[in-house]
Amino acid sequence: MTVEHTTAPPTENQTPDITKRTEPPSPSWLRKSLAPRWFGFYAFVGLVVLFSVLLPYTFPTTANTSAILGNEAVGMMLAIALLIPVVAGHFDLSLASILTLSMIVSIGLFQFFSVPAWVACIAGPLVGAAIGLINGLCIAWLGINSLVATLATGSCALGAALWWTNGSIFAANVPDSFRALGERAAGIPLPVIYTLVVCVVVWWVLERTPTGRYFYAIGDNPEAGKLVGLPTTGLTLAAFVASGTIAGIAGVVEAAILGSGNPQVGASFLLPAFAAVFLGATIFHIGRYNVVGTVMAVLILAVLVAGLQQFGLPFYIEPLLKGVILLAAVAFTTGRFSARRTNK
Numbered sequence: 056m057t058v059e060h061t062t063a064p065p066t067e068n069q070t071p072d073i074t075k076r077t078e079p080p081s082p083s084w085l086r087k088s089l090a091p092r093w094f095g096f097y098a099f100v101g102l103v104v105l106f107s108v109l110l111p112y113t114f115p116t117t118a119n120t121s122a123i124l125g126n127e128a129v130g131m132m133l134a135i136a137l138l139i140p141v142v143a144g145h146f147d148l149s150l151a152s153i154l155t156l157s158m159i160v161s162i163g164l165f166q167f168f169s170v171p172a173w174v175a176c177i178a179g180p181l182v183g184a185a186i187g188l189i190n191g192l193c194i195a196w197l198g199i200n201s202l203v204a205t206l207a208t209g210s211c212a213l214g215a216a217l218w219w220t221n222g223s224i225f226a227a228n229v230p231d232s233f234r235a236l237g238e239r240a241a242g243i244p245l246p247v248i249y250t251l252v253v254c255v256v257v258w259w260v261l262e263r264t265p266t267g268r269y270f271y272a273i274g275d276n277p278e279a280g281k282l283v284g285l286p287t288t289g290l291t292l293a294a295f296v297a298s299g300t301i302a303g304i305a306g307v308v309e310a311a312i313l314g315s316g317n318p319q320v321g322a323s324f325l326l327p328a329f330a331a332v333f334l335g336a337t338i339f340h341i342g343r344y345n346v347v348g349t350v351m352a353v354l355i356l357a358v359l360v361a362g363l364q365q366f367g368l369p370f371y372i373e374p375l376l377k378g379v380i381l382l383a384a385v386a387f388t389t390g391r392f393s394a395r396r397t398n399k
Contacts, residue, residue, distance in 0.1 A: 091341055092339050092340065094337075094338070095334075095337065095338030095348065095352070096351060098355055099354055099355050099358065102358045102359055103115075106358065106361075106362035109366075110365050113365055114362060117242075121239075121242065121243070125246060125312075127353055127354070128247045128250040128308070129246060129250075129308055129312070129324065130324055130328065130353060131350060131353045132250045132301060132304065133151070133154060133301075133324045133328045134328040134332055134335075134349050135253055135257050136150055136299075136301035136328075137150055137332050138335075138346065138349050139261075139294050139297050139298045139301075140201070140295055141332055142270045142271055142294075142344050143273055143274045143291060143294040144277055145194060145274075145295070146201050146202050146205065147295065147298050148202060148206045149206070149209030150209075150298065150324075151322050151328075152210070152213040152216070153183045153186050153187075153212055153299055153302040153306065153321075154303075154305050154309065154320075155212070155213055155216050155306065155321030156215055157178075157179035157180070157303040157306025157307055158179070158216075158306045158309055158321070159216040159316040160175075160179060161179045161306065162310050162316030164178055165228045165229050165233070166225045166226070169228055172232045172233040175307070175310075176307055179304065179310070180300045180303035180307070182306075183300050183301070183302045183306070184296050185299070187300060189208055190204055190205050190298075190299065191291050191293075191294070191295035191296060192292070194291055195287070195288040195291040216318045220316070224315050224316065224317045225315060226315035229314050229315070234311060236307075237308065237310075237312035237313075246311075249304070249308055253304070258347065262345075266290075269286075269290055270294060271343075273287050274344075306321070326377055326378065326381065330377045330380050330381040330384065331349050331352040331353045332349055333381060334352035334381075334384040335350070335352040336348060336387075336388040338351050356377060356380065359376065360376065360377075
């Protein structure tokens with residue numbers, strides 16, 4: 056005799072379980088590796104391979120690699136400095152002038168006051184932090200647009216550098232201990248190490264701390280940040296002080312590399328910094344300003360420019376190329392941010 060097992064229909068107090076759904080299969084490693092977030096890394100590797108094949112005697116060498124990294128260390132540091140206020144929803148046009156004034160102050164202290172090297176090293180970041188604080192106060196408390204405020208303070212900083220130097224170069228009484236900060240250790244340019252430390256610290260703050268999440272929150276929607284109780288004024292001040300401090304450090308490092316203070320040097324760093332930050336928003340975290348993407352963008356631009364220059368292309372190709380890349384990156388990221396806000 057067989058017994059038939061039947062499923063009783065659900066009673067009034069019993070409802071079918073519809074919450075259990077079959078999870079979609081996780082994408083394969085191949086699909087993950089072909090995600091657009093990795094295209095920037097592939098572009099970097101592709102450029103390195105391309106120029107190494109085309110220029111086998113000059114490009115894939117230790118000397119060339121060291122030169123590229125050393126030349127881009129200060130520019131990468133300034134790009135990271137710019138990244139912080141951009142994440143918080145503001146722009147800082149004063150960073151190149153902060154770098155310039157920091158250089159002049161550091162070398163000027165040697166030339167006129169013969170201070171110890173550590174005093175000059177501290178003076179540069181303090182100058183940057185002070186200008187950053189002024190920027191933050193103008194923007195957060197006075198309500199001045201960040202472009203206008205930082206353009207004005209940057210002009211004042213550059214004017215102060217030109218006034219003190221009278222347009223000349225400071226280079227007297229620079230001690231060897233200060234120059235050594237811009238040299239090499241075990242074949243590695245020391246500025247590369249300083250920049251790596253700055254990148255790691257800023258990455259950790261932005262990606263692993265509540266402060267970083269708050270920066271992204273007010274950058275995405277400052278009004279919503281106020282409504283949920285975020286200290287937007289304090290965060291804005293912190294963003295600009297941190298940005299100015301890093302720019303001041305970059306100025307000291309550049310002064311150590313050159314062994315002098317030149318008031319005409321800083322301006323050339325601003326456009327590449329903007330290009331790196333916006334291009335970096337198309338790498339790793341697409342549509343989101345981030346440290347890893349910014350670092351990769353600096354390296355991509357550096358390899359591209361170095362390779363083209365070794366082919367003998369004229370010097371004006373570099374600003375033209377970076378300008379075009381900046382326009383393309385801004386167009387892409389603006390479209391991504393607009394689409395993201397529309398979907399919310």
